[in-house]
Amino acid sequence: MAAKTAKAPAARPVWVIGGNRIPFARSNGPYSHASNQDMLTAAVDGLADRYGLAGERVGDFAAGAVLKFARELNLSREVVLGSKLAPETPAFDVGQACGTGLEAAIVMANKIALGQIDSAVAGGSDTTSDAPIELNEDLRRILMDANRQKSLQGQLKTVLPRLRPWMVKPEIPVNQEARTGLSMGAHTAITAKEWGITREAQDELTFNSHKNLAAAYERGWQDDLITPYLGVEVDGNMRADTTIEKLAKLKPVFGGKEGTMTAANSTPLSDGASAVLLSTEEWATERGLTPRARFVDAETAAVDYIVKQEGLLLAPAYAVPRLLKRNNLALQDFDFYEIHEAFAAQVLATLKAWEDEAFCKQRLGLDEPLGSIDRSKLNVYGGSLAAAHPFAATGGRIIANLAKMLEEKGSGRGLISICAAGGQGVVAILER
Amino acid sequence: MSTTTLKSPPKSGPLYLKAALGMTPLAGKRSKEMPQRSVRLENIKTDPVKLSDYCRVTGFTMRDTLPPIYPNTLAFSLHMSLLTAGDFPFPAIGLVHVENTITQHRPIGVSEPVSLEVRATPIEPHPKGRQFTMITEVLVGDELVQVAESTYLRRGGGAQKDAPVKTGQRPPEKTKELPAIAEWKLPGDLGRRYAAVSGDRNPIHMHDLTAKAFGFPRAIAHGMWTKAHCLAALDNRRSDAFKVHVAFRKPILLPAKVELAAAEHDGGGLDFAVRNVRKGTPHLDGTIRPL
Numbered sequence: 086m087a088a089k090t091a092k093a094p095a096a097r098p099v100w101v102i103g104g105n106r107i108p109f110a111r112s113n114g115p116y117s118h119a120s121n122q123d124m125l126t127a128a129v130d131g132l133a134d135r136y137g138l139a140g141e142r143v144g145d146f147a148a149g150a151v152l153k154f155a156r157e158l159n160l161s162r163e164v165v166l167g168s169k170l171a172p173e174t175p176a177f178d179v180g181q182a183c184g185t186g187l188e189a190a191i192v193m194a195n196k197i198a199l200g201q202i203d204s205a206v207a208g209g210s211d212t213t214s215d216a217p218i219e220l221n222e223d224l225r226r227i228l229m230d231a232n233r234q235k236s237l238q239g240q241l242k243t244v245l246p247r248l249r250p251w252m253v254k255p256e257i258p259v260n261q262e263a264r265t266g267l268s269m270g271a272h273t274a275i276t277a278k279e280w281g282i283t284r285e286a287q288d289e290l291t292f293n294s295h296k297n298l299a300a301a302y303e304r305g306w307q308d309d310l311i312t313p314y315l316g317v318e319v320d321g322n323m324r325a326d327t328t329i330e331k332l333a334k335l336k337p338v339f340g341g342k343e344g345t346m347t348a349a350n351s352t353p354l355s356d357g358a359s360a361v362l363l364s365t366e367e368w369a370t371e372r373g374l375t376p377r378a379r380f381v382d383a384e385t386a387a388v389d390y391i392v393k394q395e396g397l398l399l400a401p402a403y404a405v406p407r408l409l410k411r412n413n414l415a416l417q418d419f420d421f422y423e424i425h426e427a428f429a430a431q432v433l434a435t436l437k438a439w440e441d442e443a444f445c446k447q448r449l450g451l452d453e454p455l456g457s458i459d460r461s462k463l464n465v466y467g468g469s470l471a472a473a474h475p476f477a478a479t480g481g482r483i484i485a486n487l488a489k490m491l492e493e494k495g496s497g498r499g500l501i502s503i504c505a506a507g508g509q510g511v512v513a514i515l516e517r
Numbered sequence: 518m519s520t521t522t523l524k525s526p527p528k529s530g531p532l533y534l535k536a537a538l539g540m541t542p543l544a545g546k547r548s549k550e551m552p553q554r555s556v557r558l559e560n561i562k563t564d565p566v567k568l569s570d571y572c573r574v575t576g577f578t579m580r581d582t583l584p585p586i587y588p589n590t591l592a593f594s595l596h597m598s599l600l601t602a603g604d605f606p607f608p609a610i611g612l613v614h615v616e617n618t619i620t621q622h623r624p625i626g627v628s629e630p631v632s633l634e635v636r637a638t639p640i641e642p643h644p645k646g647r648q649f650t651m652i653t654e655v656l657v658g659d660e661l662v663q664v665a666e667s668t669y670l671r672r673g674g675g676a677q678k679d680a681p682v683k684t685g686q687r688p689p690e691k692t693k694e695l696p697a698i699a700e701w702k703l704p705g706d707l708g709r710r711y712a713a714v715s716g717d718r719n720p721i722h723m724h725d726l727t728a729k730a731f732g733f734p735r736a737i738a739h740g741m742w743t744k745a746h747c748l749a750a751l752d753n754r755r756s757d758a759f760k761v762h763v764a765f766r767k768p769i770l771l772p773a774k775v776e777l778a779a780a781e782h783d784g785g786g787l788d789f790a791v792r793n794v795r796k797g798t799p800h801l802d803g804t805i806r807p808l
Contacts, residue, residue, distance in 0.1 A: 107581075118565060118566055120579070123578050123579040123580070127580050127581055166753075167753055169753055312581065313581055315565050315579070315581060315627050316565070
């Protein structure tokens with residue numbers, strides 16, 4: 086028999102058709118009793134309604150949640166099985182902290198580009214209200230040891246002498262880096278101090294975030310991006326009437342008395358879910374759908390924030406220049422910059438790092454700084470400080486927003502940058 | 518027909534007391550005819566916490582629209598207020614829920630206030646006694662969005678052997694043929710769990726002892742829980758406008774291991790059933806059809 090070589094299809098362009106999310110709500114608010122599965126199903130069904138996906142076998146569905154129960158190991162697949170998508174739609178869970186939503190979209194886009202699938206949905210959900218509380222870790226280990234004993238007597242001998250009253254205390258998830266013991270806010274306070282990010286600059290970015298998001302709602306811009314959930318129609322964290330003066334009155338919450346980070350210029354804990362539809366142009370055309378923007382390329386970087394003392398949330402500063410180089414672009418070659426606002430300080434430190442000659446030469450290995458961006462192109466329809474940030478849901482919100490912005494503009498290019506726990510950064514380019 | 522509009526849902530405690538009194542001679546002489554009147558409750562807002570509790574017990578995903586069976590649950594206190602009224606021809610306790618049909622014209626948003634209007638149809642003969650149907654109309658503003666029909670049997674007097682059963686039942690061999698798709702282990706406290714989220718504290722579902730007082734060997738699963746659990750399992754496989762009919766067969770004695778059997782129907786929709794896993798005894802026959 087003649088030797089044969091299997092031939093995979095060549096890479097193809099991938100398009101963002103659109104997205105859907107439920108309004109984001111503040112923790113312990115209106116979604117307190119909704120699970121990740123409930124919220125993500127609502128977001129996916131809204132997407133299915135908008136793009137006629139009911140009963141459709143989509144090529145793949147990738148989604149995740151940062152805070153999830155052990156029993157939700159197959160969260161994405163369970164969402165498919167409860168949604169309007171055809172039950173024959175395969176699904177898998179993705180986890181990369183706050184980068185989950187964007188990384189899910191990257192994985193899906195890659196599969197489409199490689200010709201493995203023609204369409205995909207990427208999503209994410211998170212709830213800090215319905216969070217997993219675990220059995221006390223010491224008690225869990227004792228019970229597992231007991232489980233390994235064969236006799237009841239052996240089990241009792243294993244358990245009884247080791248039981249302590251405080252073991253009734255459950256393990257509650259905490260926002261803390263495992264290897265440094267510092268919260269994300271505490272890490273960012275260090276970054277803010279190191280880069281000299283002022284309180285005023287942070288409050289100004291926060292104010293713009295709220296102002297821009299409120300304006301987007303005002304003109305109905307969010308109508309084909311959001312479906313209401315449990316009576317909520319607007320992001321609960323948004324303060325349309327906030328002022329710089331009001332923001333300036335808040336006390337710092339990170340970095341001690343001299344700290345610059347407040348409850349307003351840091352994202353609050355929140356609940357929500359989002360989903361985006363990606364496909365080839367052909368798949369979209371066959372269904373009468375109009376692609377909004379092309380998913381061009383993506384890059385993920387990680388930094389050593391432990392020994393090398395890099396900023397925990399500054400990994401996008403590394404990811405972006407790599408992505409630019411590969412695509413032969415300069416930082417200024419964009420019409421929109423969608424930088425996830427985990428903290429105003431982290432956005433500003435990232436921008437400052439790109440302007441800094443020493444950082445760009447020594448850390449990034451560039452010949453010259455990336456330079457500054459036109460701030461009027463930054464998060465023009467609001468960012469996470471206003472919309473809030475249900476961890477895994479943020480990627481979907483930003484992709485859907487940027488795709489719509491590019492469609493409205495007619496042609497152009499946008500940069501997405503999302504920082505994540507563990508010193509990681511996920512970035513991507515959309516173009517039309 | 519006269520309509521009484523209630524200001525707030527009737528409290529279930531006093532209604533049960535009335536229901537219990539209805540079993541004693543104190544109730545006095547009962548009328549022979551079904552009173553032609555209805556009770557109405559307006560602008561009921563869904564409490565998301567109660568809804569989520571209901572969804573957890575029945576298995577529904579909490580969406581932005583109500584589980585189609587939920588308004589029927591909200592109407593329970595209205596049913597009871599008619600059933601326990603002095604002019605009602607039968608004592609409430611001892612009525613057997615034999616069939617339930619829900620016709621949903623469109624999904625109801627969680628944040629849409631609904632109005633409920635409940636009335637009973639005239640009494641008709643049944644092969645095992647007499648039957649009537651409680652009709653629950655669910656309205657959003659003036660728009661009729663859903664109609665629920667619960668048919669009850671009063672065993673004993675007035676039976677006519679050849680009387681038609683309200684909407685008929687699937688032939689037993691058809692139910693047997695449906696393939697099992699899921700096995701459910703129903704815990705002994707299921708009746709109490711469902712009572713906590715539905716407000717329906719009928720003693721036959723609550724404890725073995727209280728069920729024994731009414732002739733059941735053990736507590737039995739609530740038919741509306743069983744119907745809800747079937748609908749939850751098939752929730753994404755139906756159209757938005759649809760009709761779901763179930764006939765309740767042998768009661769499920771708790772705890773129990775039962776199976777859901779279901780198959781797609783040729784003309785659209787699904788046929789389903791709940792059966793005892795070991796014996797194959799049918800507990801519920803159901804159909805889902807697009808409108």
